[in-house]
Amino acid sequence: MSGTLSMELEEKDYEFCGHPLRITMFKGASLGVSSYVWGPGVILCRYFEAMKIDFTGKKVLELGSGTGIVGILAVLLGGDVTMTDRPYVLKQIEYNIVANVPPSHRHHTKISALAWGSDQDKFQPDFDVILGSDLVYSPTQFPGLLQTLRYFCQDKTIIYLCSDVKYREGSAKFHNEMVPEQFNSEVIHTSGSSCVFKLTRKIPGNSTSF
Known part of the structure; x- marks a missing residue:
């Protein structure tokens, strides 16, 4: 890590499910929106905490x-x-994994x-x-995101x-109109203007095979 970049790091401390996290944001590294911890991410973590979600044995x-x-x-x-993003964001993810995941779990x-x-x-869509x-x-980005979600969403997959x-352009239309055309979707948690949606694969009831 270069000395210049280290001067542009910003850290924030969180705790979810009894796990303290120190998340570092590579500010000034031209990562754009990827160099922030946004509210919906924190809300999703809080939802996992409130519902005592256990991912043991799950491929995520x-x-x-x-x-x-x-x-x-x-x-x-x-x-x-498996954590994914654009190639230029991966170093930031790696940095935070090393800082927060014990070596025995990496x-x-x-x-x-x-x-x-x-x-x-x-x-593999597994x-x-x-x-x-x-x-x-x-x-x-909506068409590409929907295509990716369709690819990975198998019969037993939960999204x-x-x-x-409210404050993201097109978000209401995406979730209220575009998503329900292709997935079963329900709001399972709300916090302010953010919602947690649970999506599953929509299987046509009257499909015919030829």
Whole structure:
């Protein structure tokens, strides 16, 4: 880590489910929105805490990991977690994994680049749980995000998305109109203007095979 970059690091302390986390944001490293811990990520972590979610034995994929705060908590709650984002964000995720995941558990983590709508085919669609927080903020990204979610969402997959439905452009339309066309979707938690959505695969009732 260069000395210049170290001067641009900002740390924040959190605690979820009895696990203290120190999350470092690479401010000034041209990561854009990825160098922040956004409210929906914290809300999703608080939801896991409130519901005493246990990811033991689950294969978990996080989309748009950013700082990695949600994926790291999923690891500490027992999951085998693949954290993904754009290539230039991966160093930040790695830094926070090293800082927060004990060496004895790091084999339960994986970091990979994944651009929505183009990279998903490089992965096996065998995840039990998909996580995403504050992914829904740019309508230009919606088609790729939906394509990626469809690819990974198998019959028994559960998707947890936390979105700010009031202050993110197009978020309400995405969740209220676009998602229900392709997934079973329900709001399972609200906090302020953010909602946690649970999505599962929608299986057509009257499909016909030829």
